[in-house]
């Protein structure tokens with residue numbers, strides 16, 4: 001049995017708006033096991049962002065339990081939550097969130113700057129390795145403005161990997177990319193997952209689900225479906241089917 005990286009039990013998140021209470025998550029339970037590639041889907045207002053914020057330790061549930069890598073998140077201080085975020089989760093965003101005027105390698109090194117145990121040399125070596133994993137080592141001295149959208153997202157993926165997180169948490173990570181580049185990025189996620197990296201990908205795009213092992217569909221703050229994908233598509237194959245681009 002694989003270890004559960006994420007354990008969520010009867011999780012609720014309510015927001016108070018004046019006299020009204022919004023029940024954004026209404027008692028959700030699921031586990032994510034090591035090595036899974038899970039898409040969390042749902043239409044607008046279903047609770048995806050609320051779920052993502054809790055999974056990413058950016059917000060706390062109103063009630064219920066959340067455990068990441070055997071750490072109970074309830075009652076942790078803001079500083080402790082920040083440490084968990086930095087050590088255990090690799091974040092990837094729709095808009096890449098790279099520092100402009102800062103080279104790819106320096107962007108990738110950033111999460112390690114907060115880790116006093118990692119020497120300057122080791123920091124550089126780990127950043128180079130992460131850039132190699134995303135196929136971008138030869139662009140390490142380029143700044144974001146000198147890179148395409150897909151390449152910037154690769155830098156962001158390298159940055160998410162550099163701390164050896166227990167899980168990558170992606171928020172609409174292909175939302176700014178054209179179809180071809182989206183498939184390239186999904187293909188990279190599939191390769192990383194094959195190497196054992198656990199991925200949780202939050203999206204409203206149903207197409208993304210066909211590339212993952214499992215899909216959790218939220219509706220009105222509840223889980224509507226939670227299913228294993230018996231027919232996982234290869235993003236590399238989908239990419240090969242696209243018409244050739246003119247050079």
Ligand SMILES: Nc1ncnc2c1ncn2[C@@H]1O[C@H](COP(=O)(O)OP(=O)(O)OP(=O)(O)O)[C@@H](O)[C@H]1O
Nearest residue numbers: 015022024042043044045046047048049050051204
């Ligand atoms: N800070 C907040 N205060 C009040 N209500 C909120 C807050 N955040 C979310 N909600 C409400 O909780 C529900 C779930 O919202 P959430 O943003 O999680 O949905 P979503 O699935 O991410 O939607 P979208 O795809 O449009 O981003 C909605 O009804 C929303 O209005």
